[in-house]
Ligand SMILES: Nc1ncnc2c1ncn2[C@@H]1O[C@H](COP(=O)(O)OP(=O)(O)O)[C@@H](O)[C@H]1O
């Protein structure tokens with residue numbers, strides 16, 4: 001039996017989404033092959049080994065389940081190769097074969113946890129430090145997409161200090177280059193937090209302030225009128241991207257509410273597009289995945305513009321929403337890979353990469 005440690009929660013605006021993803025993963029790990037431990041990181045950053053019911057992870061009540069919680073940390077000491085559990089009676093080291101970080105957004109998907117795991121010498125599922133950090137930053141991914149010739153919306157990057165020095169000039173030049181509507185987004189965030197669709201010059205400054213509240217770097221993009229397409233990628237050196245899905249947001253754009261609250265956005269798998277569009281998305285998803293040095297999994301998102309049907313790269317998520325009904329899983333399931341098999345493959349890919 002090998003031992004897998006699932007990390008959930010995290011100091012992130014996507015903490016709750018992680019709880020749901022992690023519960024799905026935990027339920028679907030093959031217990032004949034794996035011993036499973038679960039470690040939660042609270043919103044304020046406490047690390048707790050949790051031995052209670054998976055439903056309590058899902059609904060967030062694990063944090064009140066005191067008899068099943070013990071302080072514990074991942075040790076950077078490679079001779080431990082796993083957890084140091086801090087019992088009242090003293091510390092206990094537990095060896096772990098592989099870590100599955102089911103953490104979305106900041107402090108989990110952005111390379112910080114991955115750096116820590118690399119330092120600790122423990123194999124883990126998903127992208128390494130550099131590819132996670134690059135994929136998290138929309139100014140970096142857009143730069144790489146330009147570099148490898150993957151088409152995307154016209155865009156500009158703006159630093160908080162630059163904006164403070166010349167807000168009016170930046171507003172004027174952005175409007176002239178990108179037109180309206182344009183999108184303002186924090187370079188590093190997720191789940192549409194801090195993203196605004198700007199339809200006129202009046203609304204520009206408040207959108208910039210909203211984005212700067214999340215990050216000191218902001219990305220501005222021309223608004224694309226079209227459909228949203230997503231592609232699930234799994235693999236290491238030979239990424240496999242069998243399926244493309246389509247999202248029709250129930251709101252004006254795919255904002256936080258449309259993603260998690262209203263839940264009335266429509267998903268179509270496979271996407272209702274012609275074969276050439278489908279193949280272009282698959283090919284460009286793999287090109288972006290490789291160029292960023294990704295391994296394990298990612299969901300790569302695109303638009304298909306209505307006017308000329310051109311496929312445009314939008315963003316990449318290295319730890320996408322991962323419940324059994326999330327877009328990433330549903331795409332692979334539709335391609336014939338059951339959810340439990342996805343989890344097993346990802347654990348295998350982690351051991352193959354780091355083992
Ligand atoms: N350039 C754009 N044109 C049209 N819609 C956009 C554009 N950029 C973002 N959006 C809309 O905003 C949503 C969130 O933006 P996205 O870049 O995916 O950030 P996040 O990482 O928060 O998901 C997208 O799903 C889409 O609905």
Ligand SMILES: [Mg+2]
Pocket residue numbers: 191192301315
């Ligand atoms: Mg997105």
